[in-house]
Amino acid sequence: MDARSPSQPRPAYPYAAGGWGSLKSVGLSVLRDPAALSVAQALLKQNKPGGFACVSCAWAKPDQPSMAEFCANGAKATAWELTGQRAGPDFFAQHTLSELRTWSDHALESTGRLTEPLRYDADSDRYVPIAWESAMAEIGQALAAQRASDPQSTVFYTSGRASLETSYMYQLLARLYGNNNLPDSSNMCHESTSVGLQETLGVPVGTVRLDDFAHTDAIFFFGQNVGINSPRMLHQLQAARERDVPIVTFNPLKEVGLVHFVNPQSPVQMLTPAQTTISTQYLQVRNGGDLAALTGLCKWLIEADDDAQRTAATPVLDHTFISTHTQGFAAFADSMRAADWEHIVRESGLSRQDLAQAAQTYAQAQSVIGIYGMGLTQHVEGVANVQMVSNLLLLRGNIGRLGAGICPVRGHSNVQGQRTVGITEKPELAPLDQLAKLYDFAPPRQPGLDTVGTCQGVMDGSVRAFVGLGGNLLRAAPDSERLQAAWSALDLTVHIATKLNYTHVVPGRAAYLLPCLGRIEIDRQRTGAQTVSVEDSTGCFHPSDGVAQPAAASLRSEAAIVAAIAQACLPDNPRVPWQTWVDDYAQVRDAIEATWPDIFNRFNQRLRTVGGIPKPNAARQREWKTASGKAQFMVPPLRHDTSAPEVLRLMTVRSDDQFNTTVYGLDDRFRNVWGTRDVLFMHPQDMAARQLAEGDLTQITTAIDTQQLRTLTRLRVVPYDIPLGSVAGYFPECNPLIPLSHHADKSHVPAAKCIPVRVVRTAP
Ligand SMILES: Nc1nc2c(c(=O)[nH]1)N[C@H]1C(S)=C(S)[C@@H](COP(=O)(O)OP(=O)(O)OC[C@H]3O[C@@H](n4cnc5c(=O)[nH]c(N)nc54)[C@H](O)[C@@H]3O)O[C@H]1N2
Ligand SMILES: Nc1nc2c(c(=O)[nH]1)N[C@H]1C(S)=C(S)[C@@H](COP(=O)(O)OP(=O)(O)OC[C@H]3O[C@@H](n4cnc5c(=O)[nH]c(N)nc54)[C@H](O)[C@@H]3O)O[C@H]1N2
Ligand SMILES: [Mo]
Numbered sequence: 001m002d003a004r005s006p007s008q009p010r011p012a013y014p015y016a017a018g019g020w021g022s023l024k025s026v027g028l029s030v031l032r033d034p035a036a037l038s039v040a041q042a043l044l045k046q047n048k049p050g051g052f053a054c055v056s057c058a059w060a061k062p063d064q065p066s067m068a069e070f071c072a073n074g075a076k077a078t079a080w081e082l083t084g085q086r087a088g089p090d091f092f093a094q095h096t097l098s099e100l101r102t103w104s105d106h107a108l109e110s111t112g113r114l115t116e117p118l119r120y121d122a123d124s125d126r127y128v129p130i131a132w133e134s135a136m137a138e139i140g141q142a143l144a145a146q147r148a149s150d151p152q153s154t155v156f157y158t159s160g161r162a163s164l165e166t167s168y169m170y171q172l173l174a175r176l177y178g179n180n181n182l183p184d185s186s187n188m189c190h191e192s193t194s195v196g197l198q199e200t201l202g203v204p205v206g207t208v209r210l211d212d213f214a215h216t217d218a219i220f221f222f223g224q225n226v227g228i229n230s231p232r233m234l235h236q237l238q239a240a241r242e243r244d245v246p247i248v249t250f251n252p253l254k255e256v257g258l259v260h261f262v263n264p265q266s267p268v269q270m271l272t273p274a275q276t277t278i279s280t281q282y283l284q285v286r287n288g289g290d291l292a293a294l295t296g297l298c299k300w301l302i303e304a305d306d307d308a309q310r311t312a313a314t315p316v317l318d319h320t321f322i323s324t325h326t327q328g329f330a331a332f333a334d335s336m337r338a339a340d341w342e343h344i345v346r347e348s349g350l351s352r353q354d355l356a357q358a359a360q361t362y363a364q365a366q367s368v369i370g371i372y373g374m375g376l377t378q379h380v381e382g383v384a385n386v387q388m389v390s391n392l393l394l395l396r397g398n399i400g401r402l403g404a405g406i407c408p409v410r411g412h413s414n415v416q417g418q419r420t421v422g423i424t425e426k427p428e429l430a431p432l433d434q435l436a437k438l439y440d441f442a443p444p445r446q447p448g449l450d451t452v453g454t455c456q457g458v459m460d461g462s463v464r465a466f467v468g469l470g471g472n473l474l475r476a477a478p479d480s481e482r483l484q485a486a487w488s489a490l491d492l493t494v495h496i497a498t499k500l501n502y503t504h505v506v507p508g509r510a511a512y513l514l515p516c517l518g519r520i521e522i523d524r525q526r527t528g529a530q531t532v533s534v535e536d537s538t539g540c541f542h543p544s545d546g547v548a549q550p551a552a553a554s555l556r557s558e559a560a561i562v563a564a565i566a567q568a569c570l571p572d573n574p575r576v577p578w579q580t581w582v583d584d585y586a587q588v589r590d591a592i593e594a595t596w597p598d599i600f601n602r603f604n605q606r607l608r609t610v611g612g613i614p615k616p617n618a619a620r621q622r623e624w625k626t627a628s629g630k631a632q633f634m635v636p637p638l639r640h641d642t643s644a645p646e647v648l649r650l651m652t653v654r655s656d657d658q659f660n661t662t663v664y665g666l667d668d669r670f671r672n673v674w675g676t677r678d679v680l681f682m683h684p685q686d687m688a689a690r691q692l693a694e695g696d697l698t699q700i701t702t703a704i705d706t707q708q709l710r711t712l713t714r715l716r717v718v719p720y721d722i723p724l725g726s727v728a729g730y731f732p733e734c735n736p737l738i739p740l741s742h743h744a745d746k747s748h749v750p751a752a753k754c755i756p757v758r759v760v761r762t763a764p
Helices: 019-031 036-043 072-081 089-094 105-110 132-149 164-177 191-201 210-214 233-242 267-271 290-311 319-325 329-338 341-348 352-364 382-395 415-420 432-439 451-460 480-487 558-569 578-583 585-595 684-689
Strands: 118-121 126-129 154-158 218-222 247-250 260-262 281-283 368-372 405-408 465-469 492-497 510-515 531-535 540-545 648-653 679-682 698-702 716-719 726-730 755-761
Touching: 036 072, 089 126, 132 154, 132 465, 132 492, 132 510, 132 558, 154 164, 154 451, 164 415, 164 432, 164 531, 164 558, 164 578, 164 585, 191 382, 191 405, 210 233, 218 352, 218 382, 233 247, 247 352, 281 352, 290 329, 290 341, 290 352, 290 382, 319 382, 341 352, 368 382, 382 405, 415 531, 432 585, 451 480, 465 558, 492 558, 531 585, 558 578, 578 585, 679 684, 684 716
Parallel strands: 154 465, 218 247, 218 368, 247 281, 368 405, 465 492, 492 510, 648 726, 679 716
Antiparallel strands: 118 126, 118 510, 531 540, 648 755, 679 726, 698 755
16 A cells, blocks of 8 residues: 555546446456456347346346447456356365365455355365265255254345346245245345335335436436446436436545546547546535435425415425325425424535535426435435435425436346345235245245344354355355354355355355356256346346356256255145246246236246336336325434444445455455555544554444444555545455444344444554
8 A cells, every 4th residue: 555644535546437447447357367258259248139137237228238238347247257267176175164264255256166066074174076966965855854843944045146037936945945034135235225115105116217317307316336336327327417417416435436437338438538527516425414414405495395385486396296196295394394404414414505506406307316325225224214315206296207216226136126026034025825826835924034134043043054045145244253153053054156255165064055057158958048037226127148158067057956955855746847947947937927917917928028028116107005005205213423422434335346245356446445455444634533644554343232342453544535434444344343233224234334433543
């Protein structure tokens, strides 16, 4: 790390998001790998008809894809999956799991694709090869024994990548097994959306589709880092900016992709220095200050409307919409009138003038889109945050018409789809009666474990067996060190995965690692190459066809592995045609259609609809499937920060060179950090107050739930343009600092964006 005076925040990345910088970084990661050629060929089919749906983010796929419909990070994800490296049996013969537990996330995944099924051998502390048939028989026996003693003691976790077809089979496996223990990555991600919007708008998802971007008059952006995490959306933002649409951004960090953008597919822009300014107003809200900031916006609008009524001027709010379509406005408006500007300014860290300017932009726009990500959902107030965005939009009827709406940006490429096909721990959200009828069994009605519940269950010993369809829970979950300490006591761990990660090297008493095909690979079954499907962030279903040769002949598809586990651990049920489904995934789609005839009407016939099959969305039609039958205004909770003055608010974020716990490299070119992830971004004044100079080693200690000491002594301080009192570090390195109990009310999403911590200098 270079030494610079602590009073000087480091200069921001000098180049815009997209552009040559991003193409160069793709070029490098692609060309270093022996599989470069197949990667280049695959990229031409990414997000295209007849090709595969990108395995990186879930952003919408346009009906008219550009020549290269991918971004730098999508290309990295493709290259990472199609790597020429292999982690085969000889690799595992050379390394004990105790040794592998000392490796970094980056080093573990860099070993390449898993090739053979493996079983843990405690005597040698190694994974050793096992034949597929034996693995399935042993896993089946172990799961059946658990089921006989207590079906609630097994958990079926998913990370949001598996297809609709596999996910449908997986949820059925869990329910036939006898539980609703179907936690998924969504529990750490957009569950605040699913809970919040269901209550206010009657849908668990967003209401915006791609064409809304072409008709919007203003975009409000809260806590979503588009340049890194959904870069293809930059195309829609750039087009909007070319129409002079204002974009107002609320983010504690000045994220490059939200400041400027150069389109890597526009040759003219690549050759000229012209850059598009993305955000027209950038508000560096304190992390955790959005509820206050949104209160400021709503208060301004409601009071401006009160004034307009007094003077018979044009109203600011859409009263016709409010009276026809909503409930709870009067109470909400009163709570906003009662809110105190001094409180709003202190909690948000923003000035009253800046908030008034943003509110004015909102009021002047006919149609507004509200976009948000983890900056809103991963807070104790996560659900209230989401509902405040919904309140803001409802004030001017910005839901359910062209150019307007709410746009939660989902994470994993099929995380929203998994929820649609029944991956949920909440029995009331699953079509249990329909499943009972179709498959002639009594589905479990007891609520299942979500991710926090699963971690709790592992720690208290009530969870005994864990099956993971992808993911890396021991790194992604909160309180990761405490969870790791409890994990080895599990009776059984089974992972279905493409690559090795930390969770795999902490085995249960019996442990299996089953290698699977990735979505980019051709999936050949008895009836030929199979197509799968996924749902994007805007609720459109797309087909996906593998284009690359499998990484190894011994790999099985996720669907085949799930079916084999089901067949091995469940009593025979002639109504569930596991083998027929594996032979022909179209038959799984027929089963999905039979389960949800309205959502998946003529699913197979319409599968190749250009631009995707839109999922019915009642709120888009202004039908409100809420308790009251109306869109619901929600009065937000009033929160005061009562922590001691020296306590800082830690937010954990992603770098440009990672996909969640998959760390491609150690650089974060956008934040000007090179060769390390062990950094803590801090305001120069907060550094000075702690006698910290750039590069000093810190000791960070969690300042809540202090009966349990949670501390991290690894991160070196970097002066940064960040609000006073806020600090930022990377996910997953900071996860040991998040108490399991520190999660969103109602949704249980870990509050990874606002962890109260104390930071001191420590000797190197
Ligand atoms: N390349 C790449 N793409 C990805 C992923 C990846 O890791 N890499 N992950 C995927 C997944 S699973 C998900 S969920 C999404 C995540 O995508 P995002 O939702 O963008 O998630 P983060 O990067 O965690 O943080 C989002 C932003 O929130 C800001 N922020 C932090 N705290 C606050 C706050 O209190 N208020 C506000 N207003 N802003 C705040 C941070 O500065 C950051 O810019 O991306 C998906 N796409
Ligand atoms: N502190 C903090 N913690 C967070 C977050 C945060 O912002 N801050 N974000 C949260 C969010 S939004 C999320 S979504 C979770 C992510 O949590 P997870 O979804 O559990 O984690 P990932 O890192 O996405 O999982 C990566 C692993 O998935 C496996 N994999 C990759 N591709 C495939 C495939 O095609 N099939 C199969 N079967 N396996 C595959 C590989 O083995 C890889 O190592 O983390 C959460 N944790
Ligand atoms: Mo996510």
